[in-house]
Amino acid sequence: MARPHRAVLTAEIIADAALTLIDSGEPFGVNALARALGVKPPSLYNHVQGLEAIIELVRGRLADRYLVELPADAPWDVTVESTIRAERLMYTSHPHVVPLIATSTVTDQQAINAYDTTASALVDAGFPDSEVLVLVQLLDAFALGSGLDYAAPDAVWRPEGKTRNLGRLLELEPRGKVRSDQAFEIGLAMLLTALRARLEEHLRA
């Protein structure tokens, strides 16, 4: 059998299977994905351009589900907070995706929309143009770093010798994902405070 009467593959089917495989924690790649789909690796190239394109499809799939459209008339800090929380929920729900998308360029429309929404909220609030992308990037780095931390909460640092405080702090309760959650809340509160203070300065000047 070379070609079934009804197509067994589409970009959507590939994206879904990719997300499932990534979430499983098993090694991810074109060959492994083809195996999971019961198909030979070259077949995928009839529907997607290659590994990077598949990863971008996965990003799009997640963005569609998690980065929903926000009300345009909400206060800027509500928009910012909602977006970061949605982004972090996306990452913590699919932690194995984080390392794959962390270093690639974002082209997916819904993901771009989410960043555009945050950028627009900051522009409308009164932040100067020259700062907005920086702030969007800072917030994104925080959400992403927080996602990486959630995926491997106690594995970021492994001191092998004596330390003044780091080793002791790593032993403190709570551990793991609970600590990662608390870390996220503290970091988010700090960033929002800093943003509000900075906006004050701009509006006063």
Place this chain on the structure above:
Amino acid sequence: MARPHRAVLTAEIIADAALTLIDSGEPFGVNALARALGVKPPSLYNHVQGLEAIIELVRGRLADRYLVELPADAPWDVTVESTIRAERLMYTSHPHVVPLIATSTVTDQQAINAYDTTASALVDAGFPDSEVLVLVQLLDAFALGSGLDYAAPDAVWRPEGKTRNLGRLLELEPRGKVRSDQAFEIGLAMLLTALRARLEEHLRA
């Protein structure tokens, strides 16, 4: 010739060659590194445990050079600022290293020391134990994200459709590494402000 009279390989030689190869931007791996060293891939395994160990050696090499010991009696915010600036200089000087070390566990002694120094500065300043690791992590994520941004400053987002503000902001001058530098300065100033404000709250309570 199976074994030369004088060893051609040591862990240091491998680490240096690895850094040089990574910095060149060419594909990095055990095989490519062996080729660069004029040696067969299995030879490396007499000196290092594998690819991950080589990457950790590179981290150590950079930490030795950039994350120098700081005076223990400096004000906490000077320590924090110096460490972040040193870390960012390390990443911007070796941008291709960033994606390789971003997702791996830190075990190198000098790198651990740097984090321990920051943690201790925050503890001594009066931040509660429960927050210190979070803050160290937030600062680290910022430095790392800033390094990633410097490596590919205009490639983080590529909108293909229309956007309210994102596309316009991406076109603004300055571009590239200059913007990345400005972004770093703004982000750093914001984080230090937020840290000082948070410490105030803790000391007042």
Place this chain on the structure above:
DNA sequence: ACCTGAACACCGTTCAAGT
């Protein structure tokens, strides 16, 4: 002690051949 050759189980991608 340490480098090599051979081997293993993988990768991502291209392309002509098949239906």
Place this chain on the structure above:
DNA sequence: ACCTGAACACCGTTCAAGT
């Protein structure tokens, strides 16, 4: 139109053989 087989140029790692 779309799946396959064969092929290519790679990976990282193990291990017996060589000096």
